[in-house]
Amino acid sequence: MNRKSIALFASGNGSNAVNLIQFFSGHPQIEVKILVCNKADAPVVAKAKALGVEVLTFTNEEFESGLTVLQELDYRAIDWIILAGFLRKIPVNIIRGFQDRIINIHPSLLPKFGGKGMYGKYVHQAVIENQENQSGISIHLVNEEFDQGKILAQFEVSVTPEDTVESLAEKIHQLEHKHFPIIVAQTILNS
Numbered sequence: 001m002n003r004k005s006i007a008l009f010a011s012g013n014g015s016n017a018v019n020l021i022q023f024f025s026g027h028p029q030i031e032v033k034i035l036v037c038n039k040a041d042a043p044v045v046a047k048a049k050a051l052g053v054e055v056l057t058f059t060n061e062e063f064e065s066g067l068t069v070l071q072e073l074d075y076r077a078i079d080w081i082i083l084a085g086f087l088r089k090i091p092v093n094i095i096r097g098f099q100d101r102i103i104n105i106h107p108s109l110l111p112k113f114g115g116k117g118m119y120g121k122y123v124h125q126a127v128i129e130n131q132e133n134q135s136g137i138s139i140h141l142v143n144e145e146f147d148q149g150k151i152l153a154q155f156e157v158s159v160t161p162e163d164t165v166e167s168l169a170e171k172i173h174q175l176e177h178k179h180f181p182i183i184v185a186q187t188i189l190n191s
Helices: 015-024 043-050 060-065 067-075 092-097 120-129 165-189
Strands: 004-009 030-037 054-057 080-083 102-106 134-141 151-158
Touching: 004 015, 004 165, 015 030, 015 043, 015 165, 030 043, 030 067, 030 165, 043 054, 060 067, 067 092, 080 165, 102 165, 120 165, 134 165, 151 165
Parallel strands: 004 030, 004 080, 030 054, 080 102
Antiparallel strands: 102 134, 134 151
């Protein structure tokens, strides 16, 4: 079996990206080949470089056309794209070029609290304001609609009346770090 190459797309601090890089370091069948970021000053850029991963940064305008990104991914023979806190909608030409080979993680139990503008603290705030007793993560394939691709796995956590946006975010991060790399690996290896 040929090794599968993945590109991580991230926009922020990068805890999920770092977790994936470390998980796949030395993996016999899957390698993180590149990190793509739309913010040159995002903390994830320095973290990925420190872990020996090549980084490509694009402006939002360059990213939205999708053409240059696709060319760079093709040049590096990327097999899969993994979104790890990437806060831009993926252009249609990239989605079509990687049909059923883009995986995202979302910090809620989709279809609840998904869609445009629902990310990070905004999701956790909505969960608390709606007095939900469960939240969690959804790992899903990406299609042309925000957070509506095929769900690969979901993991739940209890929400208590004492939870704050910050405490719920910490519970969600723990789920993400525990489950995201495993589901990514299983999905790629079973494709």
